[in-house]
Amino acid sequence: xxxxxxxxxxxxxxxxxxxxxxxxxxxxxxxxxxxxxxxxxxxxxxxxxxxxxxxxxxxxxxxxxxxxxxxxxxxxxxxxxxxxxxxxxxxxxxxxx
Numbered sequence: 743x744x745x746x747x748x749x750x751x752x753x754x755x756x757x758x759x760x761x762x763x764x765x766x767x768x769x770x771x772x773x774x775x776x777x778x779x780x781x782x783x784x785x786x787x788x789x790x791x792x793x794x795x796x797x798x799x800x801x802x803x804x805x806x807x808x809x810x811x812x813x814x815x816x817x818x819x820x821x822x823x824x825x826x827x828x829x830x831x832x833x834x835x836x837x838x839x
Contacts, residue, residue, distance in 0.1 A: 761823075767833050769830065779800050780806060781798055783797070788830065
């Protein structure tokens with residue numbers, strides 16, 4: 743089945759929203775479509791050493807696209823990605839000072 747531009751846009755928008763919800767301090771990301779499992783590559787500022795780290799996450803295409811409209815699926819991805827991106831530097835809020 744050919745890649746749908748709409749699906750790719752939805753996947754990128756979903757990934758962007760989830761990463762924003764994680765309140766990462768500095769990051770870039772890319773979604774790379776494959777057959778049924780897509781790859782999300784995140785490069786983020788590392789809280790441990792101040793450098794950058796690169797993490798590749800495999801995400802089922804169906805789940806990524808479903809999370810565009812399903813908050814429960816989106817929350818599941820958010821919780822899972824938080825565990826994998828735990829070393830990424832977070833934005834400090836006013837209550838952190």
